[in-house]
Amino acid sequence: MISAVVMTGPGAPLEVRAFERPEPEPGAVLLETLGSEVCGTDAHLWKGQLAGVPYPIIPGHVSVGRIAALGPATASGVPKDVSGAPLEVGQVVTFLDVYGTCGRCWYCTVGHATTRCPSRKVYGITLSADEGLLGGWAEYIYLRPGVHVIPLPAELDWRAFLAAGCxxxxxxxxxxxxxxxxxxxxxxxxxxxxxxxxxxxxxxxxxxxxxxxxxxxxxxxxxxxxxxxxxxxxxxxxxxxxxxxxxxxxxxxxxxxxxxxxxxxxxxxxxxxxxxxxxxxxxxxxxxxxxxxxxxxxxxxxxxxxxxxxCWGSDVGHVYRSVRVMARYARQFSWTDLISGEYALAEAQKALEDVAAQRVVKALVVP
Amino acid sequence: MISAVVMTGPGAPLEVRAFERPEPEPGAVLLETLGSEVCGTDAHLWKGQLAGVPYPIIPGHVSVGRIAALGPATASGVPKDVSGAPLEVGQVVTFLDVYGTCGRCWYCTVGHATTRCPSRKVYGITLSADEGLLGGWAEYIYLRPGVHVIPLPAELDWRAFLAAGCxxxxxxxxxxxxxxxxxxxxxxxxxxxxxxxxxxxxxxxxxxxxxxxxxxxxxxxxxxxxxxxxxxxxxxxxxxxxxxxxxxxxxxxxxxxxxxxxxxxxxxxxxxxxxxxxxxxxxxxxxxxxxxxxxxxxxxxxxxxxxxxxCWGSDVGHVYRSVRVMARYARQFSWTDLISGEYALAEAQKALEDVAAQRVVKALVVP
Amino acid sequence: MISAVVMTGPGAPLEVRAFERPEPEPGAVLLETLGSEVCGTDAHLWKGQLAGVPYPIIPGHVSVGRIAALGPATASGVPKDVSGAPLEVGQVVTFLDVYGTCGRCWYCTVGHATTRCPSRKVYGITLSADEGLLGGWAEYIYLRPGVHVIPLPAELDWRAFLAAGCxxxxxxxxxxxxxxxxxxxxxxxxxxxxxxxxxxxxxxxxxxxxxxxxxxxxxxxxxxxxxxxxxxxxxxxxxxxxxxxxxxxxxxxxxxxxxxxxxxxxxxxxxxxxxxxxxxxxxxxxxxxxxxxxxxxxxxxxxxxxxxxxCWGSDVGHVYRSVRVMARYARQFSWTDLISGEYALAEAQKALEDVAAQRVVKALVVP
Amino acid sequence: MISAVVMTGPGAPLEVRAFERPEPEPGAVLLETLGSEVCGTDAHLWKGQLAGVPYPIIPGHVSVGRIAALGPATASGVPKDVSGAPLEVGQVVTFLDVYGTCGRCWYCTVGHATTRCPSRKVYGITLSADEGLLGGWAEYIYLRPGVHVIPLPAELDWRAFLAAGCxxxxxxxxxxxxxxxxxxxxxxxxxxxxxxxxxxxxxxxxxxxxxxxxxxxxxxxxxxxxxxxxxxxxxxxxxxxxxxxxxxxxxxxxxxxxxxxxxxxxxxxxxxxxxxxxxxxxxxxxxxxxxxxxxxxxxxxxxxxxxxxxCWGSDVGHVYRSVRVMARYARQFSWTDLISGEYALAEAQKALEDVAAQRVVKALVVP
Missing domain, CATH: 3.40.50.720 (NAD(P)-binding Rossmann-like Domain)
Structure with a gap:
């Protein structure tokens, strides 16, 4: 069984629940979580300040994990990263939390404003825990077919990447x-x-x-x-x-x-x-x-x-470029210094409160 | 002697005054006015709603005239239009009301935001009648050296140009x-x-x-x-x-x-x-x-x-392009229909009041 | 049975073949062809000047048709036009000939250069007749799920739209x-x-x-x-x-x-x-x-x-905007004058030759 | 008397000549040269590969100097730097080698392409030694009224600035x-x-x-x-x-x-x-x-x-921004390491030959 933090509704105490380990469908990827960010948005979620949130949810929208399992190939082939390289079990990757941008609506095709696509959902925010491991404060994260996956280069420490976070x-x-x-x-x-x-x-x-x-x-x-x-x-x-x-x-x-x-x-x-x-x-x-x-x-x-x-939201390019920039200029900026604390799943409630109170600059959930 | 309308201060009745006919200095141009626009800004000027106006002024910032006299050549040669062609007596031209953009300050050279140049003055608005015939509601307009002059093409009726105005x-x-x-x-x-x-x-x-x-x-x-x-x-x-x-x-x-x-x-x-x-x-x-x-x-x-x-102000390019566009598409849009009335210099007060009351779409002063 | 023109290979005479009438799968649309353009590219195709063409093909990449049948709804709902309105049987529409832009590769997501997506296929050019009615020189055209459909406004004659063509x-x-x-x-x-x-x-x-x-x-x-x-x-x-x-x-x-x-x-x-x-x-x-x-x-x-x-290729926005512009300014430009001839399916060979010889400005295939 | 290097014509040996010390006219600035760049363009000049060069010239287009004297104020006030601050004797400054961009021609006003202004002249390249100390390989440089002057910030070593050069x-x-x-x-x-x-x-x-x-x-x-x-x-x-x-x-x-x-x-x-x-x-x-x-x-x-x-030429903004960037990121890049040699006026010929032969990365003339 897999443990995950569940936010059942605004104001309710976070819970740790057990989930079945999912078998990846064709095109999907299962990540073993290395860490997930605690962000101001998570505090907004807990205070009920965002509309359209399908509680219960598993919080955690920016996360890093190690590929634990890959689903079978689809008609478009085996699961690939954003650059087109086949993914491999064991790789350390992040992913774009935004999922389901349709590529077909007026905003996607004519307006070229994909962050305003009405179909987009966000891991850890607008995907329900009832649908699976769709948030980062969990031992494993299930990446549905079509989630954009970006490997972290060797020179980029995953903690540094999460310290900057979303x-x-x-x-x-x-x-x-x-x-x-x-x-x-x-x-x-x-x-x-x-x-x-x-x-x-x-x-x-x-x-x-x-x-x-x-x-x-x-x-x-x-x-x-x-x-x-x-x-x-x-x-x-x-x-x-x-x-x-x-x-x-x-x-x-x-x-x-x-x-x-x-x-x-x-x-x-x-x-x-x-x-x-x-x-x-x-x-x-x-x-x-x-x-x-x-x-x-x-x-x-x-x-x-x-x-x-x-300026609203991020797309694949913004995350891809963030990874490239952080890796290239890693030595100039000591991101990991920003991490004030790492919290186990069972301590997620405290992480949330510390962030909400601005007692910390950056908190991570590390399962 | 040359007659010109003078606005002596906010709220004061407009006067028609007589001026000496100026002899153009090197690089300057003397225009015989064909017509000048009455614009909402003139009503603002009369109500005292603009800062930094050096009353008395001769109103009229967008005007058309016939070249009556040209000053002698300067070191840079004879007076030329924006395209570099020498100006000739008898040509029908308009000019950019903005005068004195310095081309040397930070906004002109680094910011490339010439409409924010602090040195710019505007014919009919921020140039005083004490300094000369520097507004369009007059029988003649004196274009100082460096004023940007744009000939009206034959296919563009000067009334149509003034009907659109500034x-x-x-x-x-x-x-x-x-x-x-x-x-x-x-x-x-x-x-x-x-x-x-x-x-x-x-x-x-x-x-x-x-x-x-x-x-x-x-x-x-x-x-x-x-x-x-x-x-x-x-x-x-x-x-x-x-x-x-x-x-x-x-x-x-x-x-x-x-x-x-x-x-x-x-x-x-x-x-x-x-x-x-x-x-x-x-x-x-x-x-x-x-x-x-x-x-x-x-x-x-x-x-x-x-x-x-x-969006603030206009530069030479905007007026040059306006002339080009109005000439090219003149037959598609009947600008002169907008002209509700033409006013002699002595009727300028009434023109101002008609515009202020929105009784007319467009009024011209035609000396 | 449905008749369609088939180009079996470079230089070979065009043939008219009979196809089964397809039943639209979920999300697909079947069009009864009103007309299809003959374009210089068709002459290139016939001369074998394009790489990667999966002969036999049904030529005709820009076409207009009337919706004859709609496939069942998919998870994303009934088939919709680019603006998100549900399609209806009887509507006169065009569609983007480019099909299959993946929305997932580096060019689609990071480079924002969708016309360079390696997965894109083009109706009438890079889709084989062996796969179905995937070109416009045919009595019917099969629009696979995901093809971008754009209704023609009432004020835009379909012949005018095809006269401009691709x-x-x-x-x-x-x-x-x-x-x-x-x-x-x-x-x-x-x-x-x-x-x-x-x-x-x-x-x-x-x-x-x-x-x-x-x-x-x-x-x-x-x-x-x-x-x-x-x-x-x-x-x-x-x-x-x-x-x-x-x-x-x-x-x-x-x-x-x-x-x-x-x-x-x-x-x-x-x-x-x-x-x-x-x-x-x-x-x-x-x-x-x-x-x-x-x-x-x-x-x-x-x-x-x-x-x-x-500048390479067109995307949905370009076709959508073309329809908008042609409809809005239809009276200014008499596109249909460009049509030198309309050809039945059986005359497609002649259409091709007339275009290749520049004997006509624009030819249409009208089944 | 002031010494300056003079290039009398293509291929001719450089000479050191004596000039009168000029008294700055209103708006002008006299610089005591600290150093001037030797650039590939100087080799081009010597080989006669540029058109329109008014030999004899004093080479040296990018230079740094200390203000030795300021001309009297003009109608626009005392000489100022690009930011509008009054210049002072003793300041270490550079200046835009491009002089005389007219601000009046079509390219300056409509095209907004000032590097294509036909009136522009360049210190050290297209200004003749017969007209004065208008190049950097000299003990003093005469900045005519209107030359754009940019002070070097304290944190930017003038040698570093010249090492990057034009x-x-x-x-x-x-x-x-x-x-x-x-x-x-x-x-x-x-x-x-x-x-x-x-x-x-x-x-x-x-x-x-x-x-x-x-x-x-x-x-x-x-x-x-x-x-x-x-x-x-x-x-x-x-x-x-x-x-x-x-x-x-x-x-x-x-x-x-x-x-x-x-x-x-x-x-x-x-x-x-x-x-x-x-x-x-x-x-x-x-x-x-x-x-x-x-x-x-x-x-x-x-x-x-x-x-x-x-991409042709530079304008004031490019030099102003170069100074800002070099000062801000001076510690990251050791520009002065590029300087392979400093040459006195009398050694200018050797500097030129060393640069032409690519024997050095960067040479300076230091009077």
Missing amino acids: GMPTALHAVTLGEIAFGDTVVVQGAGPVGLSAAVLAQLRGAGSVIVVGGPEVRLDAATRFGADAVLDIATTTPEERLAAVREATGGRGADVTIEATGVPAAVPEGMRLTRDAGRYVVVGQYTDAGTATFNPHLDLNQKHLEVRG | GMPTALHAVTLGEIAFGDTVVVQGAGPVGLSAAVLAQLRGAGSVIVVGGPEVRLDAATRFGADAVLDIATTTPEERLAAVREATGGRGADVTIEATGVPAAVPEGMRLTRDAGRYVVVGQYTDAGTATFNPHLDLNQKHLEVRG | GMPTALHAVTLGEIAFGDTVVVQGAGPVGLSAAVLAQLRGAGSVIVVGGPEVRLDAATRFGADAVLDIATTTPEERLAAVREATGGRGADVTIEATGVPAAVPEGMRLTRDAGRYVVVGQYTDAGTATFNPHLDLNQKHLEVRG | GMPTALHAVTLGEIAFGDTVVVQGAGPVGLSAAVLAQLRGAGSVIVVGGPEVRLDAATRFGADAVLDIATTTPEERLAAVREATGGRGADVTIEATGVPAAVPEGMRLTRDAGRYVVVGQYTDAGTATFNPHLDLNQKHLEVRG
């Missing part, structure tokens, strides 16, 4: 949309996993300066260790002071590119103001509905000639 | 930023000169459908004559009804691209909602500070994966 | 890559179906001038009727004369954007020279290997700061 | 056009100053792998020290072997982005083949006319869906 592909998507030019001043709002990853990725776009606005201090310290040129603590500064500081650092103009990764509505108009005229502002942190914000369309948008880009 | 380059800039794809559904908010031009230009990008949201009826009728597939009157519909109508027309998705040209802050969050997920929204109509707007960053921006682009 | 989505792809700006001078090399469609689409991007370079005269006449501002006959001009003519028309600079649609290697370096410095050149007509071309990398590419874009 | 802004322009995505495999053809800079900048775009193709060994060793993941020596490999090696490293696909920096025409078709389908190829190294190249438009361009971008 923040990395999310940030990679946002920073890509930011279209940072060489030498740009980049402001990152938020010092959580997405913000830290964005601060790193901005350097890997050749930013001339990276300023992280956020808190608490433990996270700002991490930002500094990861190369931020300056940090601004929201607990000890006013928006006016932050605006003054960013302008001071940019010849009075403001940031060339700003990346929002906070989840706080008021951060959005502030971010518009922190950005220079004709700059670019990417909003990726407003993952749940936390209310409204007020801005001045003349001053904050039209006269500024500002570009604002909302 | 709305055309403004809309051309906005529609360019809209990156309309073939077959897209385009919503235009606003049926004034910018909105009508945007509705025309959307068709000249191959839009599959153009929906104009605005009023009053006389302007919506013009929109229909100019090819709009549907119009929605803001006087007789609620925002919810408009959203329902746009979704109904787009398989439930919303507009692919929306262009805002209203000047009303509340139009901005409405426009975000009228646009589909992963669509694009260009805000060009918030030309003066008319207050704030409230939106939901999660629903209206982040989860929508929406792109929002503020 | 040239339209191909040109739409190329013109999209051309990123034509308002008022640009566009040169189109080639006056066949792709070139004519490109000349039309350039006008629907607001080109300031469209110059078609090609032949023979019958095609250049069509180009003129479709709005080309000038035509240059390759039979009566030298490359030097054409270059001089294009420069003369553009203030000495050359075309802002050039679209190649010729199939002749030597046209490529000529097109580079016809394009202005810092312009853009799209190469879409080199569909088969017709040999090499020679150019000067310094003069023709590097110093010119030229952008050159090869 | 290769850095050139490469920065090319790599920007390359639009490298996170994790991309980037091939750089050429291991000279442009190629080495491109290899570094690719890493500062988050490339997943950088492969340098070139020679001789001393340069490939430098490439490896600067982080290249692999090098391919053109002296010991065939084009077929290089293609095989690049495909082997990319799952059979080829490079996502290739940057050409060789000057050899045959490298261009090879580079097209080294790049994957739907990839991007930037050609920046074909600076002089070295003859023609032959390619297959079907296989190498059209079917590949390849994008090829010629």
